[in-house]
Amino acid sequence: MPSTKVFSFPTTDAVSHALDKFLTQASADAIARTGKFTVAFSGGSLPATASKYLAENTQIDFSRWYVFFADERCVPHDHADSNYKLVKDHLLGPLANKIPEDQVIPINPRLVDDSTAAAVDYEAQLGSVFGPEKDRFPRFDCILLGIGPDGHTCSLFPGFAQLEEKTRWCVGIDNSPKPPPSRITLTMPVLNAAHNVAFVVTGAGKRQTIKEIIDQSDVRLPASHVALPKGTVYWFLDDAASQDLTLNKPSEFKL
Numbered sequence: 140m141p142s143t144k145v146f147s148f149p150t151t152d153a154v155s156h157a158l159d160k161f162l163t164q165a166s167a168d169a170i171a172r173t174g175k176f177t178v179a180f181s182g183g184s185l186p187a188t189a190s191k192y193l194a195e196n197t198q199i200d201f202s203r204w205y206v207f208f209a210d211e212r213c214v215p216h217d218h219a220d221s222n223y224k225l226v227k228d229h230l231l232g233p234l235a236n237k238i239p240e241d242q243v244i245p246i247n248p249r250l251v252d253d254s255t256a257a258a259v260d261y262e263a264q265l266g267s268v269f270g271p272e273k274d275r276f277p278r279f280d281c282i283l284l285g286i287g288p289d290g291h292t293c294s295l296f297p298g299f300a301q302l303e304e305k306t307r308w309c310v311g312i313d314n315s316p317k318p319p320p321s322r323i324t325l326t327m328p329v330l331n332a333a334h335n336v337a338f339v340v341t342g343a344g345k346r347q348t349i350k351e352i353i354d355q356s357d358v359r360l361p362a363s364h365v366a367l368p369k370g371t372v373y374w375f376l377d378d379a380a381s382q383d384l385t386l387n388k389p390s391e392f393k394l
């Protein structure tokens with residue numbers, strides 16, 4: 140079973156502070172181990188919450204970061220729906236090129252009209268950093284994920300075929316229940332291969348979803364389809380989202 144650590148904080152601001160400490164440590168550990176830090180960002184509220192203090196962090200060697208996207212909408216990079224734009228506005232811009240441009244890997248803007256082609260292209264871009272071997276999965280140092288009210292994460296939606304994917308690293312979707320409809324997304328085997336997965340979930344609107352997922356203790360990853368996470372699964376919650384947890388109560392925050 141993977142190691143799961145559940146933390147809850149009084150406010151979203153406190154979640155941002157905790158994520159800054161967590162990513163400082165995770166980045167230092169990865170750089171000491173491999174010389175780089177590979178991280179994937181989701182969209183939604185996550186980039187703002189994760190970046191609030193990160194953007195002014197002076198302890199992290201951002202020159203060693205490789206930034207990917209756990210999922211991305213099939214829209215131009217300057218589109219309001221673009222996760223790349225979100226991360227650029229909240230983190231990359233404020234960091235002002237501390238992360239070399241060729242170490243930020245967005246969706247290929249020339250392929251946003253074809254989610255399948257964009258997903259195949261993204262796999263090739265993943266292969267250029269993690270190695271192209273197709274008999275294993277890229278092991279991210281950290282994947283930052285949100286959770287939707289229906290329990291979806293990145294663009295893997297309950298009951299959708301993409302959740303069943305066992306071999307591909309990245310797949311397309313054109314009927315996302317959450318608009319916009321066309322996206323690319325990392326697959327469950329890639330999420331499960333990561334050294335660290337950090338779910339960042341805030342707000343009372345997620346309280347029922349969080350209770351269902353975390354109080355079922357197995358974090359309800361579809362273990363029947365793919366192996367359980369190899370690494371550590373962290374939950375960074377605010378008290379509004381964690382208020383109904385009874386079985387797996389949040390522990391005191393320490394890494």
Ligand SMILES: O=C(O)[C@H](O)[C@@H](O)[C@H](O)[C@H](O)COP(=O)(O)O
Pocket residue numbers: 181182183184185210211212222284285286287291292293294317
């Ligand atoms: O591109 C996306 O839409 C996101 O990656 C998506 O998976 C998001 O993380 C959840 O929908 C939660 O979004 P909120 O945190 O904004 O509720």
